[in-house]
Amino acid sequence: MADSGSKTQSPHIALFPSSGMGHLTPFLRLAATLSNQNFHVTVITFHPTVSFTESKILSSFFSAFPQITSKEFHLLPFDPSTVNSKDPFFLQFEAIRRSAPLLSPLFSSLSPPLSALITDITLASSFLPITSNLHLPNYILFTSSAKMLAFLTYYPSLIDTITNTTEIGDEIKIPGLSTIPKSLIPPLLLDLTKLFTTQFIENGRKIIESNGVLINTFNTLEPESLKALNEGKVIKGLPPVIPIGPLVPCDFEKGSPLLWLDDQPEGSVVYVSFGSRTAMSREQIRELGVGLVKSGCRFVWVVKDSKVDTEDEEDLEVVLGNGLVEEVKKKGIVMKGWIDQEEVLSHQAVSGFVSHCGWNSVSEAAWHGVSMLAWPQHGDQMINADVVRKSGLGMWVESWVGGNLVKGEEIGEKIKELMEDEGLRLKAAHLRDEARKAVDVGGSSEVGLLKLRKDLEPAM
Ligand code: UDP
Numbered sequence: 058m059a060d061s062g063s064k065t066q067s068p069h070i071a072l073f074p075s076s077g078m079g080h081l082t083p084f085l086r087l088a089a090t091l092s093n094q095n096f097h098v099t100v101i102t103f104h105p106t107v108s109f110t111e112s113k114i115l116s117s118f119f120s121a122f123p124q125i126t127s128k129e130f131h132l133l134p135f136d137p138s139t140v141n142s143k144d145p146f147f148l149q150f151e152a153i154r155r156s157a158p159l160l161s162p163l164f165s166s167l168s169p170p171l172s173a174l175i176t177d178i179t180l181a182s183s184f185l186p187i188t189s190n191l192h193l194p195n196y197i198l199f200t201s202s203a204k205m206l207a208f209l210t211y212y213p214s215l216i217d218t219i220t221n222t223t224e225i226g227d228e229i230k231i232p233g234l235s236t237i238p239k240s241l242i243p244p245l246l247l248d249l250t251k252l253f254t255t256q257f258i259e260n261g262r263k264i265i266e267s268n269g270v271l272i273n274t275f276n277t278l279e280p281e282s283l284k285a286l287n288e289g290k291v292i293k294g295l296p297p298v299i300p301i302g303p304l305v306p307c308d309f310e311k312g313s314p315l316l317w318l319d320d321q322p323e324g325s326v327v328y329v330s331f332g333s334r335t336a337m338s339r340e341q342i343r344e345l346g347v348g349l350v351k352s353g354c355r356f357v358w359v360v361k362d363s364k365v366d367t368e369d370e371e372d373l374e375v376v377l378g379n380g381l382v383e384e385v386k387k388k389g390i391v392m393k394g395w396i397d398q399e400e401v402l403s404h405q406a407v408s409g410f411v412s413h414c415g416w417n418s419v420s421e422a423a424w425h426g427v428s429m430l431a432w433p434q435h436g437d438q439m440i441n442a443d444v445v446r447k448s449g450l451g452m453w454v455e456s457w458v459g460g461n462l463v464k465g466e467e468i469g470e471k472i473k474e475l476m477e478d479e480g481l482r483l484k485a486a487h488l489r490d491e492a493r494k495a496v497d498v499g500g501s502s503e504v505g506l507l508k509l510r511k512d513l514e515p516a517m
């Protein structure tokens with residue numbers, strides 16, 4: 058199964074994403090990049106997907122890349138009532154993890170023989186023992202920030218020194234990194250009985266057994282974390298952490314254009330979106346609408362009322378209330394459903410992004426030099442917001458975290474501040490230039506991918 062016996066010209070690499078657009082999107086971008094560099098690529102998918110958007114993007118992807126092999130993975134039956142989680146995405150992670158015994162026959166059915174697997178971080182601890190038995194190199198694609206990776210690899214050792222997470226002090230000192238306030242830790246991870254927490258800790262322990270960690274970031278965005286990880290400060294024995302970011306949005310992701318943007322002055326529009334799976338309370342959504350009106354700015358606002366798109370059925374008039382819908386439509390575009398975020402962020406009319414700080418959104422904002430107003434809600438988003446602020450990509454009002462209702466007045470003021478801050482715009486433009494350099498010839502992303510090829514190419 059290992060690469061050394063293969064007679065193929067190009068390495069054959071299989072990618073195994075897990076569920077949710079935040080995981081699938083970077084995998085498909087990486088698959089596209091590797092295919093364009095003449096790797097032989099297989100993408101393994103499972104069905105049904107949790108959201109409609111995932112199945113839609115997969116079909117556009119495979120139509121755009123007929124040279125990439127699509128392989129379906131059939132999940133073993135799994136009873137969700139046996140685990141402590143109701144989150145459909147986390148339950149899907151678990152269903153895939155428990156189906157790991159089916160991997161060996163799947164890999165043996167692939168031709169030419171695999172040179173390596175790239176596995177999503179959420180699946181790492183259940184897949185690594187299997188690939189190790191097969192002597193198949195297994196790289197992890199980490200879909201969040203390097204700071205979050207540092208936390209993932211450090212957290213198991215912290216847990217081993219305590220009996221209860223209440224013993225964790227107000228500040229966490231990860232070796233090689235500046236101190237992280239406890240409030241930035243995904244709250245879910247403080248409950249050790251939760252499914253996500255057990256997966257997270259197991260993945261954090263096992264990641265050192267992988268051949269390398271590919272990560273969607275670049276040096277100028279996260280110098281401190283990348284340095285600490287690669288100098289072995291965070292945890293000893295970690296394989297190379299290879300920054301291959303930013304993973305650039307591709308044509309297969311394109312949706313229909315938002316023509317309204319073409320009529321707006323340069324840099325005048327703020328884009329507001331909380332990603333593919335973060336819904337706010339109705340009360341908070343309405344305050345946000347009031348805030349947008351009060352800001353006096355033009356805007357594109359995607360309203361998300363439910364975690365999974367198949368359940369997000371309520372009309373805008375019901376979510377916002379009739380009066381508010383009329384008000385917001387005077388100044389901007391408000392919609393529900395899926396928008397082509399790449400099209401919005403790349404548009405010259407757009408210069409600000411109010412975001413939950415899902416890592417793909419942060420990376421896309423950096424790619425286009427759009428300043429962010431970070432409004433993290435849960436999970437890794439607080440740690441990512443910290444990266445946004447420290448890198449200069451945006452501002453973060455920390456008091457907005459924690460589910461407290463933020464009033465429209467305050468939201469409006471901050472959005473105005475974001476849109477008027479020239480200093481922030483310059484910093485974001487600098488990050489855009491650095492992001493472009495990272496993917497250019499000789500840049501960190503190109504060098505990282507060349508290293509991967511060198512490691513996998515059959516010995517000549
Ligand atoms: N996205 C999009 N349109 C939408 C919502 C999200 O294109 O209406 C894309 C966005 O560009 C990003 C991904 O979906 O690539 C969401 O990933 P992210 O890590 O930002 O957040 P998550 O959805 O995982 O919370």
Ligand code: UDP
Binds near residue numbers: 258415435
């Ligand atoms: N993650 C991880 N180990 C795990 C599960 C998740 O390191 O076992 C990371 C992963 O990179 C992800 C982040 O934690 O981006 C947050 O998880 P997830 O994407 O599921 O939640 P979301 O951001 O969509 O709310």
